[in-house]
Amino acid sequence: MKALEQPRAVVIGGSLGGLFTATTLRAAGWRVDVFETSTHQLDSRGGGIVLQPDVLDALQFAGVALPDPPGVASGERIYLDRDDRRVEQLSMPQMQTSWSLLYRAMKEALPVESQHAGETFGDFRMNGEQIVAQFESGRSEQADLLIGADGIRSTLRRRLLPEIVPAYAGYVAWRGLVEEPNLPLQAANTLRERFTFQQGEEHSALAYLIPGERDSTAVGERRWNWVWYRKYSREQLDSLLVDRYGHPRAFSLPPGSTKRADVAVLRDDAAALLAPTFRALVDSTDDPFLQPIVDLRSPRMVFGRAVLLGDAASVPRPHTAGSTAKAAANAHALARALSSTWQSGVTIDAALKRWENQQLQRGRLMTDLGISLGDRVMNIAR
Numbered sequence: 001m002k003a004l005e006q007p008r009a010v011v012i013g014g015s016l017g018g019l020f021t022a023t024t025l026r027a028a029g030w031r032v033d034v035f036e037t038s039t040h041q042l043d044s045r046g047g048g049i050v051l052q053p054d055v056l057d058a059l060q061f062a063g064v065a066l067p068d069p070p071g072v073a074s075g076e077r078i079y080l081d082r083d084d085r086r087v088e089q090l091s092m093p094q095m096q097t098s099w100s101l102l103y104r105a106m107k108e109a110l111p112v113e114s115q116h117a118g119e120t121f122g123d124f125r126m127n128g129e130q131i132v133a134q135f136e137s138g139r140s141e142q143a144d145l146l147i148g149a150d151g152i153r154s155t156l157r158r159r160l161l162p163e164i165v166p167a168y169a170g171y172v173a174w175r176g177l178v179e180e181p182n183l184p185l186q187a188a189n190t191l192r193e194r195f196t197f198q199q200g201e202e203h204s205a206l207a208y209l210i211p212g213e214r215d216s217t218a219v220g221e222r223r224w225n226w227v228w229y230r231k232y233s234r235e236q237l238d239s240l241l242v243d244r245y246g247h248p249r250a251f252s253l254p255p256g257s258t259k260r261a262d263v264a265v266l267r268d269d270a271a272a273l274l275a276p277t278f279r280a281l282v283d284s285t286d287d288p289f290l291q292p293i294v295d296l297r298s299p300r301m302v303f304g305r306a307v308l309l310g311d312a313a314s315v316p317r318p319h320t321a322g323s324t325a326k327a328a329a330n331a332h333a334l335a336r337a338l339s340s341t342w343q344s345g346v347t348i349d350a351a352l353k354r355w356e357n358q359q360l361q362r363g364r365l366m367t368d369l370g371i372s373l374g375d376r377v378m379n380i381a382r
Contacts, residue, residue, distance in 0.1 A: 316367050
């Protein structure tokens with residue numbers, strides 16, 4: 001790269017990790033293009049997210065504006081027993097937002113011409129100090145940096161570290177979204193303005209409010225977000241991951257794909273195990289969806305001019321409420337590390353090395369914490 005020549009990055013993955021990377025790098029003076037396999041908008045995916053400081057810091061650095069307010073506030077955490085009795089209560093103000101709100105805010109902040117849908121990454125090659133990304137369509141893109149921010153199924157990680165694969169942790173997260181008016185009043189009164197938990201024997205549930213359609217936080221237009229962690233054997237999981245059309249899914253069941261028989265069993269299990277408030281959430285959800293809980297940690301994040309970031313590099317369990325925050329912190333730190341490389345004597349490679357050392361440690365701490373929390377919550381002995 002010549003002095004004062006604006007550097008370019010190619011980002012693989014158009015979900016939150018890729019968008020954090022693109023928006024922060026652009027703010028650092030880089031040209032960035034994002035390539036996403038899906039031809040569709042992704043904003044119907046996911047559910048609730050605890051709005052962590054790392055996310056806000058990255059968005060502020062990138063100049064990405066959020067709605068005001070950016071989510072739904074809760075003032076306390078409560079724990080219910082099987083009979084809906086409140087067994088613990090803690091003051092813990094925080095803000096919950098939605099995956100789709102963050103997705104739309106960052107996507108709208110990027111130039112349309114820098115976003116490329118329907119492009120599946122295949123491989124890369126080096127051309128001097130430049131790296132060339134090759135796509136299944138036959139397209140190729142040359143850049144100073146290739147960043148894999150394409151999540152747990154990262155195609156770039158499979159190319160770089162084929163031996164590093166997600167390991168099933170022994171349980172799943174059933175998830176659901178319920179329009180605010182559709183939940184029975186008694187359950188709504190228990191949950192409103194609270195982050196609510198129920199801890200059972202080898203299962204755990206939580207719920208809170210998030211923005212609704214068009215990111216609305218107006219009362220009556222929000223959504224209830226719930227998660228229920230359940231243990232399943234590998235064989236049971238494989239059966240659950242066959243969708244209602246008979247197609248086996250590798251990593252998750254998105255909304256609308258769960259077999260109706262499995263939804264019926266889920267509702268029966270909820271009647272047997274959950275407090276009335278959480279039962280009402282499950283019963284009010286048209287299309288529960290499923291995410292297996294996995295562990296994954298890459299020993300490296302930098303491979304010359306190829307970089308892994310966010311869940312492509314390591315996956316903290318959701319009990320940390322930190323997957324989105326880690327992706328934001330990875331991207332923000334990368335942008336800051338690279339912000340002056342094209343106008344100073346600091347090389348890209350030296351900046352990447354320092355960034356990797358810091359972010360690997362962050363990933364190790366978060367994945368270790370997630371494993372510890374999850375195994376304790378689910379009563380799993382290792």
